Amino acid sequence: MAKTIALHLQKGGVGKTTISGTLACQSALDGYSTILIDVDPQGNASSWFLKNKTPKFEFADVIQGKCYINDAIVPVASVDNLFILPTFGIDGGLKNYSETKLAEEPFVIQDAVNEIKKEFQHIILDLSPGLGRLERAALIASDEVITPMTPEIFSLDGLEIFIDELSKIKKNFRSNIEHSKIIINSYDERIRQHRDIYKEACKGNFQIYRIPVDPCFRKAQEFSTAPQLFKQRGRGLKPKTLEAINELENTIWR
Numbered sequence: 001m002a003k004t005i006a007l008h009l010q011k012g013g014v015g016k017t018t019i020s021g022t023l024a025c026q027s028a029l030d031g032y033s034t035i036l037i038d039v040d041p042q043g044n045a046s047s048w049f050l051k052n053k054t055p056k057f058e059f060a061d062v063i064q065g066k067c068y069i070n071d072a073i074v075p076v077a078s079v080d081n082l083f084i085l086p087t088f089g090i091d092g093g094l095k096n097y098s099e100t101k102l103a104e105e106p107f108v109i110q111d112a113v114n115e116i117k118k119e120f121q122h123i124i125l126d127l128s129p130g131l132g133r134l135e136r137a138a139l140i141a142s143d144e145v146i147t148p149m150t151p152e153i154f155s156l157d158g159l160e161i162f163i164d165e166l167s168k169i170k171k172n173f174r175s176n177i178e179h180s181k182i183i184i185n186s187y188d189e190r191i192r193q194h195r196d197i198y199k200e201a202c203k204g205n206f207q208i209y210r211i212p213v214d215p216c217f218r219k220a221q222e223f224s225t226a227p228q229l230f231k232q233r234g235r236g237l238k239p240k241t242l243e244a245i246n247e248l249e250n251t252i253w254r
């Protein structure tokens with residue numbers, strides 16, 4: 001049965017999509033049948049991997065019973081073994097659904113995930129910023145949530161809020177979700193504030209990972225491929241970035 005992970009902090013722009021997409025690529029490149037579910041009405045993960053493609057169905061159709069889940073799953077052309085359950089950023093139905101119907105159906109994402117747990121080895125959810133019904137339903141569906149944050153003081157505040165909200169979700173919905181890993185994203189060892197935030201984060205009971213600032217992520221997103229496969233003038237991801245991704249990959253799916 002597949003393990004399901006979500007990347008989440010309610011704060012925007014901390015790297016949820018970049019890291020969930022990159023981890024999904026790594027898992028697929030390592031030979032695991034992997035699916036990335038785009039649970040963000042912005043549809044960023046979908047536009048990254050399905051550029052210029054318009055699938056017939058999206059994730060919102062699945063959870064509203066408008067199509068079978070397998071009819072909405074699309075293979076990612078640039079990465080073998082990687083599949084995506086997309087969300088349409090423009091004219092998509094996820095935002096409206098989460099604002100209207102989702103309140104009565106907190107387990108609807110869990111039900112959808114359960115349907116494909118036998119088909120895939122690894123399931124990764126890319127969440128939207130915020131901590132509303134949609135993010136809650138996605139967290140209920142996950143076995144583990146990993147928190148990405150940028151090395152700034154507001155992210156530490158955000159982490160505290162997230163820990164508090166997650167404990168309520170666990171209690172109210174009898175969720176066993178694991179939360180033991182934090183990723184400090186866009187980390188630059190040369191910046192003192194980054195080192196201070198790292199030290200501060202290390203004081204808690206979390207495993208801390210650091211992903212460096214790496215322009216290759218943005219480029220890979222622009223060219224609709226895996227950061228690990230992207231090369232420009234012979235250069236790809238920095239060795240330190242690859243090291244961090246591999247370290248994460250090796251501990252997440254154990």
Ligand SMILES: Nc1ncnc2c1ncn2[C@@H]1O[C@H](COP(=O)(O)OP(=O)(O)OP(=O)(O)O)[C@@H](O)[C@H]1O
Nearest residue numbers: 012013014015016017018129186212213214217218
């Ligand atoms: N380690 C990194 N190095 C350089 N650029 C990065 C890194 N991580 C993310 N980015 C860039 O930062 C921007 C924001 O990242 P991303 O979209 O992944 O954040 P997010 O948390 O998913 O945002 P949202 O809350 O809107 O969903 C993107 O343009 C992405 O390419």
Ligand SMILES: [Mg+2]
Nearest residue numbers: 016017040044
């Ligand atoms: Mg995102």
